[in-house]
Amino acid sequence: MDFTSLAERANKNWEALENLQQPLIQIGMGTCGKAAGADEVLAAAKAALKAMKIPGRIMQVGCIGTCYLEPIMAIRKPGGPFVYYGNLTAKKTQEILASTLRDGDLKPEWAVAFTGEGAADGLPRFEDLPMIKPQVRIALRNCGIIDPESIEHSIARGGYSGLKRALRMSPEEVVQEIKDSGLRGRGGAGFPTGTKWEFARKAPGRTKYIICNADEGDPGAFMDRSLLEGDPHSVLEGMLIGAYAIGCGEGYIYIRAEYPLAIERLEKALAQMREYGLLGRNIMGGRFDFEIQIKEGAGAFVCGEETALMASIAGGRGMPRSRPPFPAIKGLWGNPTNINNVETLANVSAILAQGAKWFAGFGTEKSRGTKTFALAGKVERTGLIEVPMGISLKEIIDEIGGGVSKGKKVKAVQTGGPSGGCIPAALF
Amino acid sequence: MRLAIGRELSVDKPPELDALFREIEKEFKGEADELIPLLQRAQRKLGFLPEQALLEISRFTGLSAAGVFGTATFYTQFRFQPVGKYIIRVCRGTACHVKGSNRLLDTIEEYLQVPPGAMTPDGLFTIETVACFGSCALAPIMVINDSVYGSVTRSGALKLLDDIRAREERFIGQADKRESEVEHGFHVVGGTGQ
Numbered sequence: 001m002d003f004t005s006l007a008e009r010a011n012k013n014w015e016a017l018e019n020l021q022q023p024l025i026q027i028g029m030g031t032c033g034k035a036a037g038a039d040e041v042l043a044a045a046k047a048a049l050k051a052m053k054i055p056g057r058i059m060q061v062g063c064i065g066t067c068y069l070e071p072i073m074a075i076r077k078p079g080g081p082f083v084y085y086g087n088l089t090a091k092k093t094q095e096i097l098a099s100t101l102r103d104g105d106l107k108p109e110w111a112v113a114f115t116g117e118g119a120a121d122g123l124p125r126f127e128d129l130p131m132i133k134p135q136v137r138i139a140l141r142n143c144g145i146i147d148p149e150s151i152e153h154s155i156a157r158g159g160y161s162g163l164k165r166a167l168r169m170s171p172e173e174v175v176q177e178i179k180d181s182g183l184r185g186r187g188g189a190g191f192p193t194g195t196k197w198e199f200a201r202k203a204p205g206r207t208k209y210i211i212c213n214a215d216e217g218d219p220g221a222f223m224d225r226s227l228l229e230g231d232p233h234s235v236l237e238g239m240l241i242g243a244y245a246i247g248c249g250e251g252y253i254y255i256r257a258e259y260p261l262a263i264e265r266l267e268k269a270l271a272q273m274r275e276y277g278l279l280g281r282n283i284m285g286g287r288f289d290f291e292i293q294i295k296e297g298a299g300a301f302v303c304g305e306e307t308a309l310m311a312s313i314a315g316g317r318g319m320p321r322s323r324p325p326f327p328a329i330k331g332l333w334g335n336p337t338n339i340n341n342v343e344t345l346a347n348v349s350a351i352l353a354q355g356a357k358w359f360a361g362f363g364t365e366k367s368r369g370t371k372t373f374a375l376a377g378k379v380e381r382t383g384l385i386e387v388p389m390g391i392s393l394k395e396i397i398d399e400i401g402g403g404v405s406k407g408k409k410v411k412a413v414q415t416g417g418p419s420g421g422c423i424p425a426a427l428f
Numbered sequence: 429m430r431l432a433i434g435r436e437l438s439v440d441k442p443p444e445l446d447a448l449f450r451e452i453e454k455e456f457k458g459e460a461d462e463l464i465p466l467l468q469r470a471q472r473k474l475g476f477l478p479e480q481a482l483l484e485i486s487r488f489t490g491l492s493a494a495g496v497f498g499t500a501t502f503y504t505q506f507r508f509q510p511v512g513k514y515i516i517r518v519c520r521g522t523a524c525h526v527k528g529s530n531r532l533l534d535t536i537e538e539y540l541q542v543p544p545g546a547m548t549p550d551g552l553f554t555i556e557t558v559a560c561f562g563s564c565a566l567a568p569i570m571v572i573n574d575s576v577y578g579s580v581t582r583s584g585a586l587k588l589l590d591d592i593r594a595r596e597e598r599f600i601g602q603a604d605k606r607e608s609e610v611e612h613g614f615h616v617v618g619g620t621g622q
Binding site for chain 1: 525563
């Protein structure tokens, strides 16, 4: 089946889901959700539907970003909006489902917000919550909305349309598109992605590699994990686009062993891509061939550094070496290698789908687009957020994060892990 | 990190090692870039990496024994001592530290009377520390085998250990039932931090 017919089928199924004539229950099943007890909530929801003999569909979704409310469930009755409930237990889940689906009382005192068409008495819109309103979600566009294990959900929400567009362009044009977008690497160094791709594209050599760096080791950081758990296809699509632009036949995802759920979702995503003709030979029926392999890290923080990472992929000790030569000239097994961060690649697929100009409309002149942050520590609302570049720390802490817990005063924040720094409150 | 070199482990080839290599020879080609996946597979099967397993991997890949030992000892994931049936991993990342994981670790160490890395004399527990599990919004995080626990309090942690111990004691004498009884999954222990 060609991609157009696949996309049609995906759209049709997605539409059917949107117009489902049964209750639809979404449960956040990322690692954060699970650590908070989402597995028990899922079991309770299944049992409740069965006990009440109410037909309904339960769907797992990734992280919606409001970690402080985990475990989270959203319920939609046919024709109504989704109503979100947080901090659930098995007992509370069963009570809410009984009340909403059987007695017609949606228990507003336990609900957090609603979203979608319709209204829910007295509840705020999810999009208007103080934590959500300042956010712009590009990399996280599908997280918490789709089933991360369904490639059709991804396609119905625009997944692989960026790749489709890229494959109609020349590789040089794709590189130019990324340059025009102003996208800079999200791994920390902020190097312009388009320029990096150009170096690797122009480097002499027939065998070239692209690596997705998912060795997110900085304590406190879980952006890449949430993204891979919530929407792996946005990242994989970005990798395919990069491979096409640079001229790579093989790619690796280097991911920490501490992220078992992300690895599992990636493995499933790769299997689905193969089934849909998006991996292997003649991708989308054209002349582009590409393979991806997952490499699990083994617990060495330094392997997030690109030369150490490549040493580790090759099977040795993950010891960094001095540069030059840069990986773009001499990387994995001595071949030109391009390494991009998880979030960078999720932005790439959005840029190709929506255009460089659209992306460049967000952020500041020197830093276009958005950035995801993991909010953790002594803040009222912990979670995963995505905000336009240029936002102040004060807005992030006070508005999105809701200030420090127990009304105490904030003294400093630490950004960027051990290689970042502590920023005192005076500079927020 | 100490290696159990040349002592109790180098005498007989344990039968599980034979079984492991029968699997490995089917699935792996023996190329150098398979070294880390091979070590991971061996540890998953054996619980730790005995000297003989490392020597067998060296033989299988054609890499020098020194090279295999060098790579294995570089990564914190690999262990060279037997571990308890339940591995308790306490996260020592920044967010967990802020939420009191140092006190959590002290409490567990004191309760089990072993330092991180060592096994309790009854063979039940090994404590390990981990840099970050990436579930920082639910700090402090503790993982027992494959189950993740968020917002762990000190009393909540001790209760989990007591529950495991009580369950294990019930099974003493019923060796065949002593397979892992801890449910795989994720749980909240309750309370928010300490």
